[in-house]
Amino acid sequence: MIERTFVMLKPDAVQRGLMGDIVARFEAKGYKPVAMKLMRIPRELAERHYGEHKGKGFFNGLIDYITSGPVLAMVWEGENIVADIRVMMGKTNPKDAMPGTIRGDFAQQTGRNIVHGSDSVESAKREIDLFFNDYELVSWTRSVDPWLYE
Ligand code: DAT
Ligand code: MG
Numbered sequence: 001m002i003e004r005t006f007v008m009l010k011p012d013a014v015q016r017g018l019m020g021d022i023v024a025r026f027e028a029k030g031y032k033p034v035a036m037k038l039m040r041i042p043r044e045l046a047e048r049h050y051g052e053h054k055g056k057g058f059f060n061g062l063i064d065y066i067t068s069g070p071v072l073a074m075v076w077e078g079e080n081i082v083a084d085i086r087v088m089m090g091k092t093n094p095k096d097a098m099p100g101t102i103r104g105d106f107a108q109q110t111g112r113n114i115v116h117g118s119d120s121v122e123s124a125k126r127e128i129d130l131f132f133n134d135y136e137l138v139s140w141t142r143s144v145d146p147w148l149y150e
Pocket of ligand 1: 113117
């Protein structure tokens with residue numbers, strides 16, 4: 001199934017100059033970019049995005065972190081992409097993330113784990129809606145698609 005997922009490179013990824021490395025992994029895998037924007041997340045949007053964690057001990061720190069600088073908000077498309085990008089990201093705590101994963105290769109602490117990816121198709125729809133207008137989602141045909149999908 002071709003799906004879309006919401007991926008966000010967090011302020012530490014932007015500050016550390018890792019955007020290109022991470023985007024390159026998704027491109028190399030053959031995923032198709034559908035939307036990208038560099039933005040500073042308003043606090044209210046951050047709280048809605050992470051609504052499921054409201055009331056937890058780390059919530060305020062998480063909101064401070066995610067609003068502390070620009071993020072790269074993106075939508076990517078591909079076969080089974082929602083679950084598969086979670087695998088490419090690695091475990092939430094980078095200490096448990098395998099080498100070869102984004103968090104395993106580039107991060108050390110849960111509170112600085114550099115990347116967000118939707119955890120289900122439903123979450124992806126909700127998060128894409130939160131961050132992007134319809135006109136910002138680009139549907140396009142790519143000439144290499146027959147070399148990725150039979
Ligand atoms: P994920 O980002 O892997 O989907 P999550 O949805 O459980 O993980 O949590 C969202 C973010 O909140 C996570 O990327 C980092 C932060 N976080 C989660 N659990 C935490 C904890 N126990 N202590 C500190 N930060 C935490
Ligand atoms: Mg999550």
